[in-house]
Amino acid sequence: MEILKTEIVDVKVLKPKVFEDARGYFFETYTEQRYREAGIDCHFLQDNESMSMRGVLRGLHYQTAPHAQTKLIRVVRGAVLDVAVDIRKGSPTFGKYVLVELSEKNKQQIYIPRGFAHGFLVLEDYTVFSYKCDAYYNPACERGLRWDDPTIAIPWPKLDIPFILSEKDKKQPLLQDI
Secondary structure (H helix, E strand, C coil), X not given: CEEECCCCCCCEEEECCCEEECCEEECXXXXXXXXXXXXXXXXXXXXXXXXXXXXXXXXXXXXXXXXXXXXXXXXXXXEXXXXXEECCCCCCCCCCEEEEEEECCCCCEEEECCCEEEEXXXXXXXXXXEEEECCCCXXXXXXXXXXXXXXXXXXXXXXXXXXXXXXXXXCCCCHHHX
């Protein structure tokens, strides 16, 4: 596995070693020992999966303590533009983001530690998005951040269709208000 550096040192993009031949491919999506050796020392408790159509924008979501979550994310089918926004007060990268394309083709993963808001834009129909969490979901600790906050200025690509957001995601607060 290769670890690709990002502009925020705590967010890591992971490129697995893929074995391909005429039959198809094989790779390890997660091996705790190998990830620990790579500096990702996290015990995951829950796996989640969603399927979305092109143009769906989910996020930016996070959970507060004591149920804040570290996530290890990958795309099983299709493609997304994935984003992690640093919301750790006092962090030198507060309000900065990492933006990466995850797809079934590149098989990359993104590791997002606690203290980040997370979201993604679906680039292909029937995209299957999978992620591990190190804490259980707790609705009382669920929070969000506006996907189009002008102070963060995520360069979401223009699609030939409007973005599809949940009513809740349309009403999330700005970074300055969290």
